[in-house]
Amino acid sequence: MLGGMNVKLIDQKLVAECLKMPRAIELVKSAYADLTEGNVDSPLRTALVNEGGTVLYKPAYGEGAGIFCVKVVSVFADNVNKGLPVTPGIIVVNSAETGMPLAILEAGYLTALRTGAATGIATKVMAPEDSKVGALFGTGGQSRHQLEAMLCARSFERIYVFSRQEANAIRFCEKNRDIAGDCELIANPDRKVLKECDVITTSTTSPTAIFSDEEISDSVHINAIGSLGAQRTEISAETLLRSDVVVDQRAACLAEAGEICLMRDAGLIDDDYCPVEIGELILGKQSLGERNKPTVFKSVGNAAQDLVCSAEIYRYALDQGLGVDAVL
Amino acid sequence: MLGGMNVKLIDQKLVAECLKMPRAIELVKSAYADLTEGNVDSPLRTALVNEGGTVLYKPAYGEGAGIFCVKVVSVFADNVNKGLPVTPGIIVVNSAETGMPLAILEAGYLTALRTGAATGIATKVMAPEDSKVGALFGTGGQSRHQLEAMLCARSFERIYVFSRQEANAIRFCEKNRDIAGDCELIANPDRKVLKECDVITTSTTSPTAIFSDEEISDSVHINAIGSLGAQRTEISAETLLRSDVVVDQRAACLAEAGEICLMRDAGLIDDDYCPVEIGELILGKQSLGERNKPTVFKSVGNAAQDLVCSAEIYRYALDQGLGVDAVL
Numbered sequence: 187m188l189g190g191m192n193v194k195l196i197d198q199k200l201v202a203e204c205l206k207m208p209r210a211i212e213l214v215k216s217a218y219a220d221l222t223e224g225n226v227d228s229p230l231r232t233a234l235v236n237e238g239g240t241v242l243y244k245p246a247y248g249e250g251a252g253i254f255c256v257k258v259v260s261v262f263a264d265n266v267n268k269g270l271p272v273t274p275g276i277i278v279v280n281s282a283e284t285g286m287p288l289a290i291l292e293a294g295y296l297t298a299l300r301t302g303a304a305t306g307i308a309t310k311v312m313a314p315e316d317s318k319v320g321a322l323f324g325t326g327g328q329s330r331h332q333l334e335a336m337l338c339a340r341s342f343e344r345i346y347v348f349s350r351q352e353a354n355a356i357r358f359c360e361k362n363r364d365i366a367g368d369c370e371l372i373a374n375p376d377r378k379v380l381k382e383c384d385v386i387t388t389s390t391t392s393p394t395a396i397f398s399d400e401e402i403s404d405s406v407h408i409n410a411i412g413s414l415g416a417q418r419t420e421i422s423a424e425t426l427l428r429s430d431v432v433v434d435q436r437a438a439c440l441a442e443a444g445e446i447c448l449m450r451d452a453g454l455i456d457d458d459y460c461p462v463e464i465g466e467l468i469l470g471k472q473s474l475g476e477r478n479k480p481t482v483f484k485s486v487g488n489a490a491q492d493l494v495c496s497a498e499i500y501r502y503a504l505d506q507g508l509g510v511d512a513v514l
Numbered sequence: 515m516l517g518g519m520n521v522k523l524i525d526q527k528l529v530a531e532c533l534k535m536p537r538a539i540e541l542v543k544s545a546y547a548d549l550t551e552g553n554v555d556s557p558l559r560t561a562l563v564n565e566g567g568t569v570l571y572k573p574a575y576g577e578g579a580g581i582f583c584v585k586v587v588s589v590f591a592d593n594v595n596k597g598l599p600v601t602p603g604i605i606v607v608n609s610a611e612t613g614m615p616l617a618i619l620e621a622g623y624l625t626a627l628r629t630g631a632a633t634g635i636a637t638k639v640m641a642p643e644d645s646k647v648g649a650l651f652g653t654g655g656q657s658r659h660q661l662e663a664m665l666c667a668r669s670f671e672r673i674y675v676f677s678r679q680e681a682n683a684i685r686f687c688e689k690n691r692d693i694a695g696d697c698e699l700i701a702n703p704d705r706k707v708l709k710e711c712d713v714i715t716t717s718t719t720s721p722t723a724i725f726s727d728e729e730i731s732d733s734v735h736i737n738a739i740g741s742l743g744a745q746r747t748e749i750s751a752e753t754l755l756r757s758d759v760v761v762d763q764r765a766a767c768l769a770e771a772g773e774i775c776l777m778r779d780a781g782l783i784d785d786d787y788c789p790v791e792i793g794e795l796i797l798g799k800q801s802l803g804e805r806n807k808p809t810v811f812k813s814v815g816n817a818a819q820d821l822v823c824s825a826e827i828y829r830y831a832l833d834q835g836l837g838v839d840a841v842l
Binding site: 190191193195196197198227229232234235236238239240241243245246247249254256258260261262265268270271274275276278280282283284285286287290291292510512513514 | 518519521523524525526555557560562563564566567568569571573574575577582584586588589590593596598599602603604606608610611612613614615618619620838840841842
């Protein structure tokens with residue numbers, strides 16, 4: 187009975203080395219197409235809860251990825267007071283051929299990267315081709331990757347960075363100049379600049395809309411990837427109701443996205459409200475209309491994104507002989 | 515963002531070192547009591563399937579255990595032809611206080627140990643006090659721990675070991691004399707000895723009953739822990755219908771145990787068939803009647819068993835400074 191299984195350990199630094207944003211955007215694009223075509227199995231996550239927090243188990247499998255994976259991610263708000271990550275996580279990778287465990291990956295960096303990649307592909311598919319001016323709301327753990335993804339998708343001349351605390355916006359701009367290239371990062375300008383933005387990305391924990399419908403232009407594209415849960419929204423109902431709304435996965439967003447759930451609770455949309463999936467745009471099964479109203483991409487995140495990224499990272503580490511080989 | 519989480523790796527050999535059968539029996543006893551009292555959260559497992567096999571995700575949490583855990587276990591039948599384990603698995607342990615991942619354990623040994631411990635506590639609680647003669651059907655990966663658990667529970671003078679292939683029974687007896695002490699192990703005797711057995715443990719993959727009701731005594735206690743799935747049974751309907759049947763968890767056994775499902779499918783039991791839970795016996799909420807008919811313990815296995823055992827193994831390894839400390 188006593189044998190031994192070889193499992194590759196891939197830490198946060200190595201995850202970052204194995205997968206860069208441009209490739210992550212391509213991978214998430216394929217994941218969204220797979221989701222829409224039913225080529226990936228990402229069942230409802232399981233949640234275990236105690237008085238301190240929640241542990242979520244998010245499994246996924248797709249033939250294309252060639253692996254099974256599960257993300258085990260915790261949400262413990264009080265960790266911030268203990269000097270610990272609020273959402274620590276790992277991903278377990280199993281072989282599609284033998285079911286053997288193959289690798290354990292640190293999940294925090296990968297989650298931020300693939301959430302950025304969602305914004306990247308949505309911006310590529312949905313934002314005006316000649317987008318030059320962007321805005322980013324929120325300067326937390328996800329925001330560097332959101333910025334990077336925007337920069338991958340369009341040739342921005344300047345991106346405005348908004349934070350409730352001006353010092354955070356200033357610090358974020360300083361820290362992220364390294365990836366901005368020729369694009370100017372401008373911390374907390376007068377809000378009236380929102381009117382000139384071609385793309386706005388929101389990555390906050392705000393419970394309510396962070397800008398009013400009057401503040402934005404008719405041709406703006408919005409990526410709303412923050413404010414998790416059915417009771418929180420980053421975007422106003424006014425904006426959502428006049429926009430083309432596109433989601434990562436219809437069933438998940440109808441159940442979990444506050445942007446949609448709160449409108450339904452308020453009687454502003456019908457039970458048959460049916461936003462387009464970004465996979466449908468990617469596959470050419472749907473297209474956006476004339477650019478005379480805003481477009482909104484809402485993502486609640488999907489294990490299919492973790493799946494394609496984990497598969498790529500594992501294969502790269504294996505090919506390059508990277509990672510720590512442990513025996514269990 | 516780049517930080518590092520410390521995760522303890524506990525391989526199969528160390529799992530075996532950290533938890534021995536007598537203690538495992540005590541732990542599984544407490545797990546069964548917790549299950550009956552609703553003190554442990556072990557939601558329905560999630561299964562991902564492809565053409566080669568299945569990966570199962572079995573999470574659990576209980577306040578008493580002080581950890582969250584999930585067992586990721588694959589079932590790939592063809593692995594036997596590849597020199598690989600058919601059911602490879604690992605367990606991920608997360609802190610109840612912070613949600614941080616704490617440890618990764620090899621799961622195969624632990625599963626065999628805790629499944630043995632189920633037989634151990636059932637035999638302690640249900641078998642005649644003066645049981646002297648036992649039988650064990652099946653000589654596969656679970657059987658050594660089944661034997662060990664029987665030996666922990668009662669002072670057997672002899673245990674008959676049955677296998678479809680006589681050579682397997684002989685080899686099993688030779689290999690396991692080290693744990694049998696004064697108890698004689700006898701390979702594949704004439705089946706008529708079944709009539710003198712006080713305890714019979716079945717740990718096979720048989721689709722149909724492995725002995726007839728006429729072959730056993732009226733006072734025998736049976737542990738049926740093999741033949742997973744709603745379409746397989748190790749015990750005949752005749753035996754089950756005249757026995758006191760006790761299960762590890764009612765809901766799971768009504769849904770998954772072939773012993774029960776096949777009787778229901780055949781119209782032999784009603785929809786309100788309600789076997790006793792072993793936790794109810796342990797807690798004194800139910801008791802067995804006069805010893806004038808067989809007793810049967812049916813277990814399909816529960817993540818609550820993995821939970822208590824994983825918690826104990828992790829704590830022991832931590833206290834003793836054992837295991838490999840990895841950084842993710």
